[in-house]
Amino acid sequence: MARSLKKGPYIHPSILKHMKRIAPGSRAVIKTWSRDSVITPDMIGYTFGVHNGKNFIEVKIMEDMVGYHLGEFAPTRKFIRHGGRMQKELEQKAAETAKEKETVKEK
Secondary structure, three states: OOOOOOOOOOOOHHHHHHHHHOOOOOOOEEEEOOOOOEOOHHHOOOEEEEEOOOOEEEEEOOHHHOOOEHHHHOOOOOOOOOOOHHHHHHHHHHHHHHHHHHHHHHO
16 A cells, blocks of 8 residues: 555655755765665765665665665665576586687687
8 A cells, every 4th residue: 555645755754864964966875774765856866875684785866766765776685596407507608608709819
């Protein structure tokens, strides 16, 4: 269920407090754990350090991010790769072709 329009978008109060102290476009990073805060047009140009459960991921706010939540730009899961015999064979073939290209460039 969406938030009521008369309430407006949710923004954590501490984010607003830090935004007043820092000028947009500066290199300062505003660290936050509030992944559910909505990005508003006032936030364009700021850099946020969004916590993903382990560390802070820096997110520079652009115009096309308005309306989304901060947490959408800081993934919490890290995809490594699918395992198995077929994947290993594909990786070996890719490594062999890369070596062949390097030897051709050297000649």
